Amino acid sequence: MFCSNPSYLSMQRALHFLIIIINISILTACAQPPNEVENAAQLFNEEKYNEALTIINSYLASYPKDELAWTIKSRIHAATGELDSAVYSINQATKTNNYEKANIYKAMIYHQANLYSDREALKILEKYQFKYTDDLEIQSIIGSLHYKTNMLKEAEQDFELILKQKPNNYNALSYLGAVNRKQNKPDIALEYLNKAIDIDSTDYFAFEQRALLYTSANLYEKAILDHSRLIRITKNIPTLSTIYAFTFNNRGFAKYKLGKLDEALDDINSSLQLAPENAYAYKNRALVHLEKGNMELACEDLFKSSLLGFEEKYGNEVNALIQENCK
Template sequence: MKNLLFIITILSIPIGIIFNLFDIVGGNIFLALGFLGVFVFYLIRVIKDFYSIAYKKIIVLKVMIILMSFCLFTKYLYHLFGDYPSLIIVPVFLLSSIIYLLTERRKQTKLSLVTILYLLLSIPLFGFEFNNSPRHYIPQSWYDRYGETSHYIVSFDFKFDYPETKLLNEKAFDLKEKQLYYDAIEVYEEARKLEPKNLSLLFELSEAYARTNELEIAVELLDKAIIVDSSYSEFYNNRGLLFYKLKKDEKAIIDYEKAIELDPNQPVYHANLALVYFYQDTFDKACEEIQIAESRGFNLSDSKILREFKDEQCN
């Protein structure tokens, strides 16, 4: 009976991953039960082995499996509180598991099975990408807070006071399109010396700074643009996106609502607002904004998170 329960626990983990790969409801439940089962099983084993001389040698690996159950749970279910502990736990587990597999002559079947499984589950933590892949060992948000975005940007017909400013703006824009963001910033800043309140420069420079991870500076630039002219909904939408990336959800909501007030027919604004409500667990409002976004023409297939949320939570 114990062996059967152990097998079911172990199988729950790959089943959960497969369910998530194919967007089948319940994948996270299987993962959570699997990791919890392994955690409890080896916690009991470590307590028993502590008083056994025969198993003192491999008790370190069992302790690491307990800790890895915690780390993998947080990584595969996208909980942030496991990021910093994983910096220490994952390397120690990798080292202890390799030593065990290469040097231990009397290997335990269950321990070997879990060790190999956890080694395989550790591979995606180091950059291997697939659908619903786990949080990486070094999460992207640590070095790229802006990330891939679905913000809404249009071409503005902003005027320039001097032809030199317009030429610099065009040069900087080309650099930004080539992802040479630091070079683009230098040119934009040079242009700002000529026209410090030019809306085009403030807007495009904000985007360039965001791409270099300087989100706070990007917000300040949009602040200045809004002071100059508060009639552009795109300014509020982009600033809302930056606040969202900075974990300032309340400010993001205020900006998205202002963008909607200025342009209620833009579906992306409603979709962005729905995303913030989703992460705040305000599901009723999220569903309402999704419905409005779709009625305005938003394609829900463009947002996997909102699509899955609607299927699971919205009637």
């Protein structure tokens, strides 16, 4: 088996949506918005966060009760990983409830800051799902949380509705690929993922899902190619550092299945250097050691994997290997 860690990866995907651009149309929430707010939103769209923050801070010094400005400020902080500041700013935005969408962003940011669980955030966001059917960001967040909580039918419906409005929406295509992969519909999943990659070959999610799909189909050479692309994409993105680490482990497993044991060991060692608490990587490294006849090293890794909670997360595979090889 290989490690997809779907819970963690889908969380990262949900958080990724938090830095999707602000649609300028939200500015209609305030009548005749000042140019400063509009300029800050545009700079946010362009990922010029420092410039956007400078403008919005200056504006808030003069207009400290502007809910829209506080919302934009919170999203800038969320996009740059400053979660305490993001939480403070979104709380300022929701003090009066004059700007309803601030409550939606609050649920998103509280989720990112681990102040709301998946289901707590979803409970709030679902209240607004049918009120803002044309807001694809809100619909995408809800769909991603349905996916993360394993509500696959709901997630499928969410993203199919997005595709009706925007047939080439990358997020909808990639998530429908992920949903169908989990529903054991590999042909449909691959069709969606290929379309998503054709639209955007710079994002990680579709490559990650297609690599896992190839591994499940024993197409290890193709899986290795996608894992290698995924490593290049996530290498220098701090918010995707865990995915970067796990991808080395997954590529190592594919190499192990092809009998490339030394290369597999190098990849899994790299993964463990980056994420030393990953029980799945220890299990995979144990498989390589077993294949190479290094029983002592294999058993050390199996016991370490068990200690890190492999059974609770993934099942009885490690315990069975211990019983078979480490008596």
